[in-house]
Amino acid sequence: MANKDYDKDLFVPLEREDDTSEKISRPSLTFWQDSWMRLKKNTGALIGAWVLIIITFMALAGPFFNDYGFDEQNLIRSKLPPKVQGLENIDWLPFQGTMHRTFEAETLEDAKEDAINRFKRDEENIEMTVVDDGSNGGPAIVDAEFDVYANQGFEDEYFWFGTDTLGRDQWTRVWKGTQISLYIAVLAAFIDMVIGVAYGGISAYYGGRVDDYMQRIIEILIGIPNLVVVILMILILSPGILSITIALTITGWIPMARIIRGQVLKLKNQEFVLASRTLGASDSRIIMKQLVPNVTGLIVINTMFTIPGAIFFEAFLSFIGLGLQPPVASLGTLIDEGFQSLQTFPYLMIYPAIIISLIMIAFNIVADGLRDAFDPKMRE
Known part of the structure; x- marks a missing residue:
């Protein structure tokens, strides 16, 4: 290839300043700083860390959120279902303090009787809903909801996770x-x-x-x-x-x-x-x-x-x-x-x-x- 003469104006010399010639474009980071920057970009790890912080806080402070002792027994309140103040009226949350059961029998009266017998014959605190009255030839089905707290006289008390066999919170x-x-x-x-x-x-x-x-x-x-x-x-x-x-x-x-x-x-x-x-x-x-x-x-x-x-x-x-x-x-x-x-x-x-x-x-x-x-x- 033949040599060509290029115009010298096409070449612009690079200006170089003494104070920026040794400049580092990226900040100097320690091992821990660099690791922390990468960890912050990991959304899953951050969510997991927050979950651990919340669970640890609740493990330390949770037992003091109410007045019930760790081993405070009371057989009268045995196996009460969860009930949370302010949430007991929301049907799709399991915090109403009630027990739900479905009963099937040959007749509607037998299904209702089974529900009454199952829930200590306390008809006052049982709310029954007829799912199928059995008129189509099939079994009668009744959905019963039993207010355990009202039955045992604890209407004004709330056990957020319920109680165990010995009545402990x-x-x-x-x-x-x-x-x-x-x-x-x-x-x-x-x-x-x-x-x-x-x-x-x-x-x-x-x-x-x-x-x-x-x-x-x-x-x-x-x-x-x-x-x-x-x-x-x-x-x-x-x-x-x-x-x-x-x-x-x-x-x-x-x-x-x-x-x-x-x-x-x-x-x-x-x-x-x-x-x-x-x-x-x-x-x-x-x-x-x-x-x-x-x-x-x-x-x-x-x-x-x-x-x-x-x-x-x-x-x-x-x-x-x-x-x-x-x-x-x-x-x-x-x-x-x-x-x-x-x-x-x-x-x-x-x-x-x-x-x-x-x-x-x-x-x-x-x-x-x-x-x-x-x-x-x-x-x-």
């Missing part, structure tokens, strides 16, 4: 049980974190025979079924908050220890660790000041996944009868009590089941959000 018991479940789970997760981080960090940092011996101990513990260990510990220590917490932490720290070991093995030969060792830093200082801070993200994420697992495991133990003993209650014991009368009084199980489901879903969503936020590869 279910609202107070549900939030107190949530408080105990969260306490056990957070305490067990914290102990798992401390033991797992220390064990995994020491094993990986020293390596050699120390690592071999410590990993053989872990392999022995993993070979024993976790449920067997937990049940044996509870049977030995007798059921209670302390025994359940200890049982959950006997083998619960192992996943944390293995994760930390793998990360420390990758980091311990890095330049910054070698520099600290050259400058005379002690082993404990290198582990606590250099290695552990670099795996903080994994520690937080794994702990967030541990808490819902501990809540579910505690609820499972309570459900099979190895959990807390009366009068202390957790979400697991409340679900167990409600399951025994699920068909007749479903509200005894529905509310604690909803709360434990929200807790587990929210913790897992937040943990997923934290995992994405702490991963530099997710940076836009």
